[in-house]
Amino acid sequence: MTIATQDFEIRPFDAALGAEVVGLDLSTPLSTSDFQRIHRAHLDHHVVVFRDQRITPAQQIGFSRRFGPLQIHVLDQFQLPGHPEVLVVSNVLEAGKPIGLGDAGRFWHSDLSYKEKPSLGSLLHARELPAEGGDTLFANMHAAWASLPVDLQRKVEGLRAEHTYLARYAELQARSPWRPNLTPEQIAQVRPVLQPVVRTHPETGRKALFVSEHFTTRVVGIPEDESRALLAELFAHSVKPQHVYRHQWQPHDLVFWDNRALLHLAAGTPDHLRRVMYRTTIEGDVPA
Numbered sequence: 001m002t003i004a005t006q007d008f009e010i011r012p013f014d015a016a017l018g019a020e021v022v023g024l025d026l027s028t029p030l031s032t033s034d035f036q037r038i039h040r041a042h043l044d045h046h047v048v049v050f051r052d053q054r055i056t057p058a059q060q061i062g063f064s065r066r067f068g069p070l071q072i073h074v075l076d077q078f079q080l081p082g083h084p085e086v087l088v089v090s091n092v093l094e095a096g097k098p099i100g101l102g103d104a105g106r107f108w109h110s111d112l113s114y115k116e117k118p119s120l121g122s123l124l125h126a127r128e129l130p131a132e133g134g135d136t137l138f139a140n141m142h143a144a145w146a147s148l149p150v151d152l153q154r155k156v157e158g159l160r161a162e163h164t165y166l167a168r169y170a171e172l173q174a175r176s177p178w179r180p181n182l183t184p185e186q187i188a189q190v191r192p193v194l195q196p197v198v199r200t201h202p203e204t205g206r207k208a209l210f211v212s213e214h215f216t217t218r219v220v221g222i223p224e225d226e227s228r229a230l231l232a233e234l235f236a237h238s239v240k241p242q243h244v245y246r247h248q249w250q251p252h253d254l255v256f257w258d259n260r261a262l263l264h265l266a267a268g269t270p271d272h273l274r275r276v277m278y279r280t281t282i283e284g285d286v287p288a
């Protein structure tokens with residue numbers, strides 16, 4: 001069966017990154033040429049916002065899978081029933097119990113950088129949006145690398161840093177109902193890993209800083225105080241306003257970002273307003 005090509009536009013944002021796709025319907029399979037256009041836009045703009053997607057979780061999973069195998073989040077408590085590939089990101093409590101991970105993205109991070117194979121990309125679908133708040137910020141780590149002073153570039157290139165899921169877990173657990181105690185099986189899934197401080201994007205060949213305030217705990221091979229100061233300097237530089245795009249969600253947006261090129265942050269939602277999002281993550285390569 002031949003799949004018809006759709007008539008859609010890709011409009012870059014006037015920002016450090018990002019583009020919106022208007023007129024594309026992801027509830028039907030994409031033709032090869034449409035898929036290639038989207039793939040290219042994702043590499044060029046790092047965040048692609050598909051407007052007005054009335055898709056089911058199964059359709060989100062199907063589209064996400066075209067980019068690679070999907071990853072299952074360690075917090076299996078927040079899987080969408082019947083769809084373990086979907087992590088529910090939500091601040092909603094039902095009968096006092098969280099229906100999803102309410103503080104996902106509370107600190108700047110790249111998804112699953114604490115795994116040997118971090119996420120290539122993530123897709124977040126807006127199911128229910130608050131009347132105010134709930135924005136997501138993205139920082140361009142290629143731009144962060146390119147604008148780093150040359151002496152600092154020389155200093156960090158070739159260094160490796162530890163990434164740990166548990167780095168700020170206790171801190172998050174102390175302030176919210178969304179962080180259950182982890183079982184020994186869950187802890188075994190998130191052993192610390194070493195990642196390059198500067199990675200090369202496997203598809204574009206562009207360099208990017210690859211450290212985050214959420215998961216990066218130390219740079220290996222240098223004294224601890226030096227490592228702390230270096231990471232603080234790199235974090236502060238990475239998220240300077242000129243590197244950042246702030247996404248204000250519209251109903252039914254599906255946002256697809258490139259974790260190999262970006263950090264992201266959830267700005268937060270007022271407690272009395274509901275926000276429900278479905279996230280899929282695609283496995284990437286071993287960073288180099």
Ligand code: SIN
Nearest residue numbers: 089104105135136266
């Ligand atoms: C995330 O970090 O995946 C969640 C981002 C958001 O909820 O805006």
